[in-house]
Amino acid sequence: MKHVIALDVGGTGMKAALLAQDGSVLFEARRPTGREHGTDAVVATILDFAADLADEGRSRFGCAPLAAGVAVPGTIDEKNGIAVFSANLGWRDLPMRRLLGERLGGLPVALGHDVRSGGLAEGRIGAGRGVDRFLFIALGTGIAGAIGIGGRIEAGAHGYGGEIGHVVVRPGGPTCGCGARGCLETLASASAVSRAWAGASGDPAADAAACALAVDAGDERAARIWRAAVEALADGIVLAQSLLDPSTVIVGGGLAESGDTLFTPLRDAVAERLTFQMPPKVVPAMLKDTAASLGAGLLAWDLLSMEVTA
Numbered sequence: 001m002k003h004v005i006a007l008d009v010g011g012t013g014m015k016a017a018l019l020a021q022d023g024s025v026l027f028e029a030r031r032p033t034g035r036e037h038g039t040d041a042v043v044a045t046i047l048d049f050a051a052d053l054a055d056e057g058r059s060r061f062g063c064a065p066l067a068a069g070v071a072v073p074g075t076i077d078e079k080n081g082i083a084v085f086s087a088n089l090g091w092r093d094l095p096m097r098r099l100l101g102e103r104l105g106g107l108p109v110a111l112g113h114d115v116r117s118g119g120l121a122e123g124r125i126g127a128g129r130g131v132d133r134f135l136f137i138a139l140g141t142g143i144a145g146a147i148g149i150g151g152r153i154e155a156g157a158h159g160y161g162g163e164i165g166h167v168v169v170r171p172g173g174p175t176c177g178c179g180a181r182g183c184l185e186t187l188a189s190a191s192a193v194s195r196a197w198a199g200a201s202g203d204p205a206a207d208a209a210a211c212a213l214a215v216d217a218g219d220e221r222a223a224r225i226w227r228a229a230v231e232a233l234a235d236g237i238v239l240a241q242s243l244l245d246p247s248t249v250i251v252g253g254g255l256a257e258s259g260d261t262l263f264t265p266l267r268d269a270v271a272e273r274l275t276f277q278m279p280p281k282v283v284p285a286m287l288k289d290t291a292a293s294l295g296a297g298l299l300a301w302d303l304l305s306m307e308v309t310a
């Protein structure tokens with residue numbers, strides 16, 4: 001069975017798979033990233049994991065994997081295969097593609113950005129399957145996004161395409177980690193909702209999921225916080241709709257786990273704001289926390305198909 005290695009390196013854990021050409025998962029594994037041991041140890045752990053996955057493929061299917069795809073967080077240079085910077089994992093200008101290629105005996109390696117890889121998988125084999133133009137938004141600690149066009153992700157000229165979390169929707173609003181004020185992620189990320197609800201409820205451990213439950217239970221304070229987040233998110237989506245005109249907006253990440261509590265008012269808030277724009281379908285992501293790993297595998301298959309056509 002022909003297969004590729006798919007690997008998603010996160011701040012705390014790595015998710016991996018062996019992927020068939022149609023995107024089906026033949027084998028799955030997880031391993032801690034071990035960032036408490038330092039950046040060199042993290043890199044060694046990634047390379048060891050990839051080598052073990054290659055062995056797994058050989059013993060299961062009697063043939064070596066054809067390629068590997070790896071998704072990493074932070075800033076990356078996809079073209080040159082360099083993991084430029086990750087605040088979480090501590091590396092700078094790490095030649096990830098070369099290191100993995102060497103460790104895997106010269107195998108072709110694709111390097112991808114974690115959110116854009118996740119968006120690619122959602123668009124091709126997840127919630128956006130069959131959709132030509134979509135926007136993927138991940139509502140987590142921050143808010144990240146990916147622009148899907150014609151079966152691939154538009155990374156932009158400098159690798160920052162799709163950063164909808166840093167669209168300013170409330171000028172003069174809360175200060176963002178990026179230095180600006182009123183960015184979408186300061187208002188509608190899972191962390192922002194958690195912070196607001198912890199403050200309002202007086203329970204420092206109360207999080208966004210607890211806020212969603214309180215909304216469902218009819219709590220007025222929770223409903224106000226939730227509405228503010230939904231309205232900010234709708235403003236961001238409408239801005240994106242005006243610029244990109246996607247047919248589908250796929251929303252994932254922690255906050256999307258609340259299901260209809262988010263999607264019902266969000267669809268209404270988007271619809272209220274549209275004037276001439278055609279309404280996008282606003283749908284929940286399907287692939288959950290395996291999206292980036294699956295997307296890394298798709299990048300590996302794409303790399304092989306490019307080599308065939310070149």
Ligand SMILES: [Zn+2]
Nearest residue numbers: 166176178183
């Ligand atoms: Zn920002």
